[in-house]
Amino acid sequence: MKVAIAGAGAVGRSIARELLRNEHEVMLVERKLDHVDPTSVPDAKWVHGDACELSLLETAGLEQYDVVIAATGDDKANLVLSLLATTEFGVARVVARVNDPRNEWLFDESWGVDVAVSTPRMLASLVEEAVSVGDLVRLMTLRKGANLVEITLPDTTALAGKPVRKLALPRDVALVTILRGDRVIVPQADDPLEGGDELLFVAAEEVEDELRALIER
Numbered sequence: 001m002k003v004a005i006a007g008a009g010a011v012g013r014s015i016a017r018e019l020l021r022n023e024h025e026v027m028l029v030e031r032k033l034d035h036v037d038p039t040s041v042p043d044a045k046w047v048h049g050d051a052c053e054l055s056l057l058e059t060a061g062l063e064q065y066d067v068v069i070a071a072t073g074d075d076k077a078n079l080v081l082s083l084l085a086t087t088e089f090g091v092a093r094v095v096a097r098v099n100d101p102r103n104e105w106l107f108d109e110s111w112g113v114d115v116a117v118s119t120p121r122m123l124a125s126l127v128e129e130a131v132s133v134g135d136l137v138r139l140m141t142l143r144k145g146a147n148l149v150e151i152t153l154p155d156t157t158a159l160a161g162k163p164v165r166k167l168a169l170p171r172d173v174a175l176v177t178i179l180r181g182d183r184v185i186v187p188q189a190d191d192p193l194e195g196g197d198e199l200l201f202v203a204a205e206e207v208e209d210e211l212r213a214l215i216e217r
Helices: 010-021 054-060 075-087 101-106 119-131 205-216
Strands: 001-006 023-028 045-048 069-072 093-098 117-119 136-141 146-152 173-180 184-185 196-205
Touching: 001 010, 001 075, 010 023, 054 075, 069 075, 075 093, 075 101, 093 101, 093 205, 101 117, 117 136, 136 205, 146 205, 173 205, 196 205
Parallel strands: 001 023, 001 069, 023 045, 069 093, 093 117
Antiparallel strands: 136 146, 146 196, 173 184, 173 196
16 A cells, blocks of 8 residues: 655554555655655655645655655644545545644544544544543544444443343444454354443444433433
8 A cells, every 4th residue: 555644743654654554655755954854764755845835746756656644743733635635636544633622623524534533532442432421532633524423332231231232323323343351253143242342333423412412221
């Protein structure tokens, strides 16, 4: 897979190293000359320039890339790049970093963003996930209005002992996995639920309240 990353700060370089370890092809685009350090990620292709400039993206051949990651420290730049990658270059998947949580509402498909990653929100979600029982916690926003959400069943849940097929899930909700102790369970129709299970769902945002109500019954 070919991945273009805008922003070669600590975040961009870390993402690049991880992708290279997984044998993907990576291009790093960086505007600040003092951040351009090919020795820090020697296996990546480096481009010095502004990732919001159409001519630079054309020269870099952005249309050849499968994924664009807008990882700069500037939300405006990340939005502009996301829009250009989608509308001008037809990139299939765009992931954008959200620096200021107040701007998160902008990072959606209207700006060409498939997945928005907000570090403050993710950290808060992980804290909530660790201490919340019986409530729905949104872990990540996926593309087209879907979210990865988690619900931990209380020890006294009325669902204990019932098979997964008895969950009358709302439309546009899928149970992805069950975390039980150190086990990761791919749910089958006859698998029984237990108190303390962590249920991971992919759910459309508009049905999250229905899902919450179902689990709380």
